Amino acid sequence: MHELQERIRKEGxxxxxxxxxxxxxxxxxxxxxxxxxxxxxxxxxxxxxDITMVLTAEASGIALAxxxxxxxxxxxxxxxxxxxxxxxGGLYQSEIxxxxxxxxxxxxxxxEWLGPEDKVLIIDDFMAKGNAMxxxxxxxxxxxxxxxxxxxxxxxGFQGGGDRFRSIPGVPYKALAVIEEATPGHIVFxxxx
Amino acid sequence: MHELQERIRKEGxxxxxxxxxxxxxxxxxxxxxxxxxxxxxxxxxxxxxDITMVLTAEASGIALAxxxxxxxxxxxxxxxxxxxxxxxGGLYQSEIxxxxxxxxxxxxxxxEWLGPEDKVLIIDDFMAKGNAMxxxxxxxxxxxxxxxxxxxxxxxGFQGGGDRFRSIPGVPYKALAVIEEATPGHIVFxxxx
Numbered sequence: 001m002h003e004l005q006e007r008i009r010k011e012g013x014x015x016x017x018x019x020x021x022x023x024x025x026x027x028x029x030x031x032x033x034x035x036x037x038x039x040x041x042x043x044x045x046x047x048x049x050d051i052t053m054v055l056t057a058e059a060s061g062i063a064l065a066x067x068x069x070x071x072x073x074x075x076x077x078x079x080x081x082x083x084x085x086x087x088x089g090g091l092y093q094s095e096i097x098x099x100x101x102x103x104x105x106x107x108x109x110x111x112e113w114l115g116p117e118d119k120v121l122i123i124d125d126f127m128a129k130g131n132a133m134x135x136x137x138x139x140x141x142x143x144x145x146x147x148x149x150x151x152x153x154x155x156x157g158f159q160g161g162g163d164r165f166r167s168i169p170g171v172p173y174k175a176l177a178v179i180e181e182a183t184p185g186h187i188v189f190x191x192x193x
Numbered sequence: 194m195h196e197l198q199e200r201i202r203k204e205g206x207x208x209x210x211x212x213x214x215x216x217x218x219x220x221x222x223x224x225x226x227x228x229x230x231x232x233x234x235x236x237x238x239x240x241x242x243d244i245t246m247v248l249t250a251e252a253s254g255i256a257l258a259x260x261x262x263x264x265x266x267x268x269x270x271x272x273x274x275x276x277x278x279x280x281x282g283g284l285y286q287s288e289i290x291x292x293x294x295x296x297x298x299x300x301x302x303x304x305e306w307l308g309p310e311d312k313v314l315i316i317d318d319f320m321a322k323g324n325a326m327x328x329x330x331x332x333x334x335x336x337x338x339x340x341x342x343x344x345x346x347x348x349x350g351f352q353g354g355g356d357r358f359r360s361i362p363g364v365p366y367k368a369l370a371v372i373e374e375a376t377p378g379h380i381v382f383x384x385x386x
Contacts, residue, residue: 029246029270029306032263053222058252063269066256070225076256077222113222 001041001176004153005189007034014182022154026125027060035067038153038176042123045174046149048072051121055079055114055140057107057132064153065123072121077114079107079139094138096131107135109143116144127152127175130161137165147171154179157190194234194369197346198382200227207375215347219318220253228260231346231369235316238367239342241265244314248272248307248333250300250325257346258316265314270307272300272332287331289324300328302336309337320345320368323354330358340364347372350383 013021025031042048051072056065057079069076081098082105090111098105114120122136133150140147148171155162155175165173178190206214218224235241244265249258250272262269274291275298283304291298307313315329326343333340341364348355348368358366371383 023303024305025268028273028303029268030259030262031268032259033266035259036263059255059271059273062252062255063259063271066223066225066228066259067263069223070229070260073226075218075222075224078252078256080221080252110216110221112217 001038003034003037004041004177007031008154008177008179008189009187012187014184014187018156018159018182020154020156020179020182020187022126026064026153030063032063032067035064036071038064039068039071041176042068042151042174043071046121046151046172048074048121050119051148052118053077053114053120055109055120055122055136056124057081057136060126061124064125068121068123068151075113077109079109079136081105081107092139092142094135094142096135098131099128107132107139109139111143114139114143114145118143118145119148120145121149121151122147123151125153127154127161128156128159130164133161133165137168149173151175153177156182158182194231196227196230197234197370200224201347201370201372201382202380205380207377207380211349211352211375213347213349213372213375213380215319219257219346223256225256225260228257229264231257232261232264234369235261235344235367236264239314239344239365241267241314243312244341245311246270246307246313248302248313248315248329249317250274250329253319254317257318261314261316261344268306270302272302272329274298274300285332285335287328287335289328291324292321300325300332302332304336307332307336307338311336311338312341313338314342314344315340316344318346320347320354321349321352323357326354326358330361342366344369346370349375351375 054069152175157178181188247262350371374381
């Protein structure tokens, strides 16, 4: 997606340790108009006519997932990290390792809001090694729900996280900006599929 | 706001310890259409013509704040909880006590995305004792920014958290559903101002 790639090129910052910061428009300050354009772009790749929900992980995925869910006319559900006392009763859980926080975390979704009848489109803003994404997929499988697609705004392609998701049979995967190489002042994107 | 109050009455659950769960439409599964109606309602109470951003706290405030920011044509910034390694350089910080997690947390906003020139509308989905809200106001003050208004979807009025914000000179405050009394099967709202 050209607009997104240009924003990353112009405003993204590459920090030591292959960290790519896009927090001026994606995951700290959020450009809501860009989110709308991203949602429109996802509509080209996914059949959103029969999904029942958009699923994401807190916290930074929520903004984009909300705008997508709004455009597709379905609710947005976000998996919570760790256990808070306000979630009662049955939960689906999956363990993930967060590189952001450098520790194990548990993604949880209430069984009230995800079930076998759901057709789920997973949306996340950013993917590095794909741990959080795998956790979301595990939650969908645990619930016996149907995974209808996986959409990611920015993928760090050079960390290989996306490749395992590209090969899930029957589940379309789309990342709108796949970064192949990132050094300060120099960001290379994978050619569009 | 009638629609919101009806949703709370029909779908909200009152748990021991005065916990009111609205996670079927507000803060776990999010009804994006309701978020739009809430954003429209806020527009009646706040002059959104010269705000530069909507500020909220992660995680559950993000969905509503995003839809509001989108409607008002400004970016949404969310204060992060605790320190992650991905935030470099200058930060505004405020200490809060989270009753959800039963521990002290730090709200942080990068100085890159909040500054003296900003005119800020704070939006949050839910307020009990108002600790997170006070933390957000502290961040705005620390930055030397101008606070243009405070909007809350659901306020637990019987915990008194909102009252201190109603008395800030020159800063309009609006909660769209103020719960005065909550026992299982029985929720009483404060009359509209």
